[in-house]
Amino acid sequence: MFSNLEFFIIEAFRSFRRSTLMNFVAIATITVSLTVFGLFLLLIVNLGNIVGSISSRLDIVGYSSREISLADAGALQLKISKIPGVEKVEYISREEAWKKFKQDFNSKMSLDQVVYNNPLPHTFSVRVRTPDILPSVAKQISNIDLIDEVRYSGKMIDQMMSLIGAVRVGGIGMVILLSLATLLIVVNTIRLTVIARETDIYIMKLVGATNTFIKWPFIIEGIFIGVLGGVFSFLILKFSYDSATLKLSSALPFLPIVNDAFLLSVIYLSMIFGGMALGMFGGYISVSKLLKE
Amino acid sequence: MIEITSVSKAYPNGIEALSNVTLHIGKEEFIFLVGSSGAGKTTLLKMLYREEVPTSGKVVVDRINVAELEPSQVPYLRRNIGVIFQDFKLLPKRTVFENVAFALRVTGVPRSTVRRKAMQSIELVGMLRRANSFPNELSGGEKQRACIARAIVNNPPILLADEPTGNLDPTTSWDILQLLDKINKRNTTVVMATHNKNIVDEMKKRVVELDGGRIIRDQQLGMYNV
Numbered sequence: 001m002f003s004n005l006e007f008f009i010i011e012a013f014r015s016f017r018r019s020t021l022m023n024f025v026a027i028a029t030i031t032v033s034l035t036v037f038g039l040f041l042l043l044i045v046n047l048g049n050i051v052g053s054i055s056s057r058l059d060i061v062g063y064s065s066r067e068i069s070l071a072d073a074g075a076l077q078l079k080i081s082k083i084p085g086v087e088k089v090e091y092i093s094r095e096e097a098w099k100k101f102k103q104d105f106n107s108k109m110s111l112d113q114v115v116y117n118n119p120l121p122h123t124f125s126v127r128v129r130t131p132d133i134l135p136s137v138a139k140q141i142s143n144i145d146l147i148d149e150v151r152y153s154g155k156m157i158d159q160m161m162s163l164i165g166a167v168r169v170g171g172i173g174m175v176i177l178l179s180l181a182t183l184l185i186v187v188n189t190i191r192l193t194v195i196a197r198e199t200d201i202y203i204m205k206l207v208g209a210t211n212t213f214i215k216w217p218f219i220i221e222g223i224f225i226g227v228l229g230g231v232f233s234f235l236i237l238k239f240s241y242d243s244a245t246l247k248l249s250s251a252l253p254f255l256p257i258v259n260d261a262f263l264l265s266v267i268y269l270s271m272i273f274g275g276m277a278l279g280m281f282g283g284y285i286s287v288s289k290l291l292k293e
Numbered sequence: 294m295i296e297i298t299s300v301s302k303a304y305p306n307g308i309e310a311l312s313n314v315t316l317h318i319g320k321e322e323f324i325f326l327v328g329s330s331g332a333g334k335t336t337l338l339k340m341l342y343r344e345e346v347p348t349s350g351k352v353v354v355d356r357i358n359v360a361e362l363e364p365s366q367v368p369y370l371r372r373n374i375g376v377i378f379q380d381f382k383l384l385p386k387r388t389v390f391e392n393v394a395f396a397l398r399v400t401g402v403p404r405s406t407v408r409r410k411a412m413q414s415i416e417l418v419g420m421l422r423r424a425n426s427f428p429n430e431l432s433g434g435e436k437q438r439a440c441i442a443r444a445i446v447n448n449p450p451i452l453l454a455d456e457p458t459g460n461l462d463p464t465t466s467w468d469i470l471q472l473l474d475k476i477n478k479r480n481t482t483v484v485m486a487t488h489n490k491n492i493v494d495e496m497k498k499r500v501v502e503l504d505g506g507r508i509i510r511d512q513q514l515g516m517y518n519v
Contacts, residue, residue, distance in 0.1 A: 007398055015386075203382055206342070207443070208372035209399035210365075 004213070012220035015197065022193040023225060029189040030229025030278060031236070033182040034271050038237045040178055041267050042258070044171035049256050060134060060152040062141045063121040073122065076146060080126055083140050085133040090125040094118055121148065183278060190222055190282035194290055201290055211291050218287040219280055226279020230272035238268055294320045294451065294482045295341060300350030302336055302506075310336040311347070312506040318484060320450075323477045325493050326486040327517055328503035334486035337503070338453050341484070342374045343367050355450055372400055375444030375452040375481075379459035381436045383428040389415060389439045390424040396443045414446040415439075418472060434465035438472065445476055452476060454485040458492065466492060490517035 016023055062080070073091050081089045092100075098118040124147070128137050134152050142150040194201075204214045241264070245257050258264070295318040302311040311333045318324055326334045339345040340352050343359050352359040355373055362370060383392050394411040402410070415424050418438040428436055437457055444452055454473065458466035470492050477483045487493060493500060493516065500515025501508060510519065 004401060007404070199382065200384055203384060203395075204399050205368070206371060206376055206382075207396040207399060208368040208370075208447070210368045213399050213401065 004216075008216040008220055011217035012224060015200075015217065016221050016224055022196050026186075026189045026193055026225045027229045027232065030186050030226055030275055031232040033185050034230055034233035034275055034278075035236050037175075037178050037182050037274070038233055038267060038271050039240075041175065041270075042237070042241055044167070044175070045258050045263065045267070048167045048171070049258050060126040060128065060138050060141060060150060062124040062126065062144075062147045063149040063151075064124075064146050065121040065148050066146060068122060068146060072146070076144065077124065079144060080124055080141055083137055085128050085137055086126055087129050088127040090127075092123040092125065094120045094122045097121075097123055183281070186226070186278045187282040187285050190225065190279065191286040191289070193221075193225075194218060194283070194286040198290065201287070205291075214291065215284065215287050219283040222279035222281075222283020222286075223276055224279070226275040226277070226282070227272060228275070229279070230275020233275065234268045234271040237271060294318055294322070294355060295484070296351070296353040297337070297340070298351045298353075300340060300347045300352060302333075302340070302345060303348045309506050311340075314350070314503075314506070314508055316501060316508060316511070318482060321477065321480050321482055322499060323474065323483045323496075324485070324499045324501060325496070325515070326484065326501050326503060327488070327493060330488075332503040333506040334503055335455055336506075338376075338455050338484065338486055341451070341453060342371055342376055368400075372447050373449045373451065375441075375447070375449040377437065377440045377444050377452070377454045377457050379456035381428070381440045383436060383439055383443075385428050388425050388427055389420055389431070389442070392428075392439060393443045393446050396446050400447065410446055411442075414442040417445070417476075418442040432465075433461050434468060437461065437465075437469050441469075441472060441476070445481070449481070451482045451484070454483065454487075456486055456488065458487065458489050463491065470496065493517040 064076075068076070070093075073093065077089045077091045080086060095118065097120045101120065124141075126137070126141065128134055138150045138152050141147055201214055245259065248255055248257055295316070297314055297316040300311055300314045301309065303309045314333070314337065316337075326337065328334055336345055340347055341354055341359065343362060347360050350360075354370065357370055357373075359370060383389075384395065387395060390411060393414055394407050397407045397410055398404070412421070412424070415421055418441050420435065420438050420442060423431060423435055423439075426435075428439070431439065440457075441452075452473070457473070458469055461469065466489060473483055473485065474496070497514045500510065500512050500517070502510035502512075
């Protein structure tokens with residue numbers, strides 16, 4: 001088997017070397033498809049990031065340190081929610097907040113032994129529809145009696161994550177569609193390179209080569225083409241993303257561009273492995289189809 | 294060696310390429326298949342290496358029932374049958390040596406023996422000088438010699454030739470026939486479909502004539518025409 005493997009690899013490289021144009025077309029197609037795919041991935045990741053960072057600034061929090069009844073709180077909640085542009089008002093009583101704080105604090109020592117009075121205010125968490133009206137809404141809330149202090153751009157990590165999640169779900173749908181399109185293009189391109197060698201296959205069958213023996217060189221060649229396409233698209237993506245990041249971060253410093261080395265490596269590596277899988281699959285499908293005919 | 298019994302072949306479009314053909318070919322025979330184009334010569338040859346399967350009837354090659362062979366077993370049948378063609382079917386991007394070695398290599402022969410056996414075969418057809426040439430650098434006769442070297446490199450007991458001289462001038466055709474005769478004398482059964490009257494008449498071998506898919510003549514020491 002080892003000597004056969006050697007033969008398969010030698011055959012794959014030989015045919016790769018000798019059908020230059022066909023392979024060039026196949027590699028270029030894979031490179032372009034994967035690059036488009038990768039650009040889309042980067043776009044989705046960054047979109048998620050931007051949505052996340054915007055949504056994290058969408059909250060206004062109003063505090064009241066006075067004694068207010070539940071009825072007063074309800075009236076206040078209603079009043080705030082009537083301000084134009086307000087989407088949602090959430091009321092958290094100081095008791096509730098204190099309870100939660102103690103839970104979160106989670107110490108062996110009871111906080112009640114140290115702090116005798118609940119130091120927390122009543123909280124109204126306000127979500128507005130668009131970030132641009134935040135200041136005016138905040139001002140209107142602060143004008144309300146009983147509200148002592150207003151803050152906005154409070155970080156509501158959970159909500160931010162759920163919004164990113166929504167963007168990702170939409171993105172994954174697109175990624176699946178795009179993967180299918182890429183797969184179809186690549187399989188068809190590799191099919192062309194296989195059809196171009198129909199005579200080779202005919203002769204291999206004629207002299208008594210088994211199907212397995214015929215398939216392997218094509219699959220290996222497919223892997224080789226796919227990996228090359230993947231490496232090229234990796235280089236294109238990395239180079240263009242790095243230079244775009246550099247330019248954007250100086251032109252639009254507030255834009256939250258994804259710069260997570262691990263995430264980027266995963267995307268880049270998925271280009272190479274994706275290319276490999278595409279090439280292998282493409283080679284396998286094409287040669288199998290031809291063998292059946 | 295080859296037993297064809299009541300074989301018919303009808304294509305889906307209704308054309309009957311062979312009809313009730315029975316033919317027995319003994320070990321080490323040299324036999325010509327003659328007849329006009331479309332008489333069924335090529336179809337008959339294809340039955341033997343299972344490029345085609347008969348609609349009815351039985352084909353036995355070297356004790357193997359070809360028609361009922363599992364597809365996975367077909368490669369092993371073909372290792373016992375050499376085939377040469379009018380259009381040679383050499384791989385254009387490989388040298389003569391590589392074409393011949395390829396036939397050995399794809400059947401899993403270890404590399405160490407490939408070179409020796411390929412060179413022996415190339416020497417037998419008189420192509421040692423051209424072993425490193427590519428097909429487009431060869432004359433028609435040389436291409437056919439390379440094709441023969443490839444066909445016999447596995448030492449098959451049977452060699453099938455489909456119009457091997459169809460593209461060659463008379464002198465070259467004659468050289469090829471002498472080579473086939475030499476291979477026949479090395480204990481190989483040769484079945485050759487041909488239109489070449491001069492060769493058939495000169496060789497005085499067994500002649501089987503097909504017409505419209507039927508055998509109309511089977512004659513020892515035959516001529517091209519009756």
